[in-house]
Amino acid sequence: MPSSALPRGLHAVLVTSGHLRHLDPHIQLPPLLLVNSLIAAFSRAALPRLAVPLLRRLLAGSYPLRPDAFTFPPLVRAAPSPASAAQIHACTLRLGLLHPNVFVSGSLVHAYLRFGQFAAAYRVFDEMPERDVAAWNAMVSGLCRLGMLEEARRVFDAMALRDLVTWNSIISGYEQGGKVATAVELFRGMRNTGVSPDVLTLVSLASADSHLGALQQGMRMHALAVKTGLYLDLYIGTCLIDLYAKCGKLTEATLLFEQMDRRTAGPWNAIIAGLGVHGHGVKALSLFSQMRQEGIKPDHVTFVSLLAACSHAGLVDQGQSFFDMMQTAYGILPIAKHYACMVDMLGRAGQLDEAFKFIQGMPIKPDSAVWGALLGACRIHGNVEMGKVASQNPFELDPENVGYYVLMSNMYAKVGKWDGVDEVRSLVRQQNLQKTPGWSSIEVKRAVTVFYSGTQTETHPQNEDIQMELRHLLAKMKSLGYVPDYSFVLQDVEEDEKEQILNNHSERLAIAYGIISTPPRSPLNIYKNLRVCGDCHNATKYISKITEREIIVRDSNRFHHFKDGKCSCGDFW
Structure with missing residues (x-):
C-alpha cells in the first residue's frame, strides 16, 4: 500500500491509539506529516494542551524535524486566548513561516478577530504579500461578528473575487446587525454576479424580509428556494413559516407547516410563536396539545413561544401552568x-x-x-x-x-x-x-417605503397627497367621535401642535400612503419598529371603518388586525 493511499486522518488515529508500531514497515510515511496530523487531531478535539507539547518538542529539536506551514493553522484555530494566539504568531515569525504562506496568515487573522483583536488581525492581513479569498473572507466574517459593519463593507468592496462564503458573511452580518434593507440589497447584488445561494443565504434573507415585512420579496425568496431544491431543508421551511407569520399571512404559514416534516420541535415552535403574536393564544395552546400527542418533545424555545402567546392573549393561569410544566414534566430549567x-x-x-x-x-x-x-x-x-x-x-x-x-x-x-x-x-x-427613531414601512408594488415619525416627509414625491389624505381622515374621524389622546405626545408643546404631532406618527403616514396608492377596500400591511401608541391604535380603528379596509399593523410586540372599527387584540396589547 503506497503512502499516498493512507488517509491523513488515519495517521492521527494510529498515533493516538498507539498502533503505529503495527504498521507495515514497508509503508513510508513522512514523519512530519504524522506529527502535524496528531497536532491537528488534538486541536480539532479541543485538546490544545496535548497538541502544544508536540510543537514544543519540534521546536526544541527533540525530533529531527522542523515545523512547516501545516503545523500551525490547527493550533491557531484552537488557541484558547489572545495571548496564546500571539505566542504562535511570534513563533511563525521567528521561523519565517508567516508571510510566505496564506494558510498561516489567514488562520491568524481569523483567530485575532475571534478574540476581538481587530488591530492585530488587520496588521497580519495588511502585511500579507498575497491574499487568497479565504483570508479576505476571514476579515469580512470576523468584522461582521464584531458588529463592525462599515469596516467589513470596506474590505468587502475592495475584494476582486468573492465567493459564496463572502456573500453569506456580509449578508448575514447586515441582517444580524439590524441593517435588513442593506442585507436585501446585497442579496440582489449577489444574484446579479451569478452566485447561487445556499441554505445560509436564504435563512438570512428570510429573516431580513420578515423584519421589513417585505412579503413580496419573501415570496420571491420562497420561489427561489423551490427552484433550487432548498425548500426541502428543515431550517429553510421553519424560517418560511416564521416569514409568512411575521408578514401577516398566518393562513399561508399554517399551510406550510402542515406540509412540512414535523418530527422536530422547530416547525412547531415557529407556528406557535406566529399564532401567539397574532393574538390567537387559544389556538397556540391547542397546537401545543397536538404536538405532545404526536410525541414531539418540546424544548426551551417551545415554552418561550407558549408563554409569549399567553402574554399576548391575557391567559395568565395557563401561562403559569406551562411555566410549572416545563420544569416538572420535561426537566427544563x-x-x-x-x-x-x-x-x-x-x-x-x-x-x-x-x-x-x-x-x-x-x-x-x-x-x-x-x-x-x-x-x-x-x-x-x-x-x-x-x-x-x-x-x-x-x-x-x-x-x-x-x-x-x-x-x-x-x-x-x-x-x-x-x-x-x-x-x-x-x-x-x-x-x-x-x-x-420610530419608523413604519409598507410594501406597495414590490417596493418597500419607510416613513419616520414627524412632519419631515417633504422629500417624498407624494408628500402633499399624503398630508391631504391625513387631514381628510382626521376630519372624518372626528365626525364619528374620535378625540385625540394628547397623553401620547411626548413633547411639552401647545395643544394645536400636539394634534399635528399625533397625525404625523409613522404608522399614520404609512397608512395614508397605502390608501392613496392601492385600490379601494384592499388590505394594508404596516410594519412598525416600536410599540404602536394608544392614540394611533384608536385612530386606526376609525380609519378601518371609514375606508372599509382591513389594516394589519405589526409592531414590536404583536400583530393588530383592524377591521370595521375593531382590533383583533381587543385593546389588550
Missing part, C-alpha cells in the same frame, strides 16, 4: 427569557405587584430584559412609582440600551411630569445615547 415572559404576562394583565414579587423570588439574577418587561408594564398601566424602582436595574445592567430610558421618559410624559422627562433626557445626553 427556566432561563432569563422564560422569566421575562412571565413578568411580561403578569404585567400586561395589570398584576404589577405579583410581577414584582415574582422577580424577587427568582433563583437566578434578573437581567435587563426581566426588569425591562416590568418597566414596560408600568408604562402601559401608568404606575410611575414602581416604574422608578424597575428602571434602576436595567439602567445599571444595560446602560447603553436607550429603549429603557425612552420607556421611563414616556411614562413621565403620559402623566405630565415634564421635570421627570427632562431628567431622563439629561441622562441620555450624558451617556451620548441616541433614541431609536
Whole structure:
C-alpha cells in the first residue's frame, strides 16, 4: 500500500491509539506529516494542551524535524486566548513561516478577530504579500461578528473575487446587525454576479424580509428556494413559516407547516410563536396539545413561544401552568427569557405587584430584559412609582440600551411630569445615547417605503397627497367621535401642535400612503419598529371603518388586525 493511499486522518488515529508500531514497515510515511496530523487531531478535539507539547518538542529539536506551514493553522484555530494566539504568531515569525504562506496568515487573522483583536488581525492581513479569498473572507466574517459593519463593507468592496462564503458573511452580518434593507440589497447584488445561494443565504434573507415585512420579496425568496431544491431543508421551511407569520399571512404559514416534516420541535415552535403574536393564544395552546400527542418533545424555545402567546392573549393561569410544566414534566430549567415572559404576562394583565414579587423570588439574577418587561408594564398601566424602582436595574445592567430610558421618559410624559422627562433626557445626553427613531414601512408594488415619525416627509414625491389624505381622515374621524389622546405626545408643546404631532406618527403616514396608492377596500400591511401608541391604535380603528379596509399593523410586540372599527387584540396589547 503506497503512502499516498493512507488517509491523513488515519495517521492521527494510529498515533493516538498507539498502533503505529503495527504498521507495515514497508509503508513510508513522512514523519512530519504524522506529527502535524496528531497536532491537528488534538486541536480539532479541543485538546490544545496535548497538541502544544508536540510543537514544543519540534521546536526544541527533540525530533529531527522542523515545523512547516501545516503545523500551525490547527493550533491557531484552537488557541484558547489572545495571548496564546500571539505566542504562535511570534513563533511563525521567528521561523519565517508567516508571510510566505496564506494558510498561516489567514488562520491568524481569523483567530485575532475571534478574540476581538481587530488591530492585530488587520496588521497580519495588511502585511500579507498575497491574499487568497479565504483570508479576505476571514476579515469580512470576523468584522461582521464584531458588529463592525462599515469596516467589513470596506474590505468587502475592495475584494476582486468573492465567493459564496463572502456573500453569506456580509449578508448575514447586515441582517444580524439590524441593517435588513442593506442585507436585501446585497442579496440582489449577489444574484446579479451569478452566485447561487445556499441554505445560509436564504435563512438570512428570510429573516431580513420578515423584519421589513417585505412579503413580496419573501415570496420571491420562497420561489427561489423551490427552484433550487432548498425548500426541502428543515431550517429553510421553519424560517418560511416564521416569514409568512411575521408578514401577516398566518393562513399561508399554517399551510406550510402542515406540509412540512414535523418530527422536530422547530416547525412547531415557529407556528406557535406566529399564532401567539397574532393574538390567537387559544389556538397556540391547542397546537401545543397536538404536538405532545404526536410525541414531539418540546424544548426551551417551545415554552418561550407558549408563554409569549399567553402574554399576548391575557391567559395568565395557563401561562403559569406551562411555566410549572416545563420544569416538572420535561426537566427544563427556566432561563432569563422564560422569566421575562412571565413578568411580561403578569404585567400586561395589570398584576404589577405579583410581577414584582415574582422577580424577587427568582433563583437566578434578573437581567435587563426581566426588569425591562416590568418597566414596560408600568408604562402601559401608568404606575410611575414602581416604574422608578424597575428602571434602576436595567439602567445599571444595560446602560447603553436607550429603549429603557425612552420607556421611563414616556411614562413621565403620559402623566405630565415634564421635570421627570427632562431628567431622563439629561441622562441620555450624558451617556451620548441616541433614541431609536420610530419608523413604519409598507410594501406597495414590490417596493418597500419607510416613513419616520414627524412632519419631515417633504422629500417624498407624494408628500402633499399624503398630508391631504391625513387631514381628510382626521376630519372624518372626528365626525364619528374620535378625540385625540394628547397623553401620547411626548413633547411639552401647545395643544394645536400636539394634534399635528399625533397625525404625523409613522404608522399614520404609512397608512395614508397605502390608501392613496392601492385600490379601494384592499388590505394594508404596516410594519412598525416600536410599540404602536394608544392614540394611533384608536385612530386606526376609525380609519378601518371609514375606508372599509382591513389594516394589519405589526409592531414590536404583536400583530393588530383592524377591521370595521375593531382590533383583533381587543385593546389588550
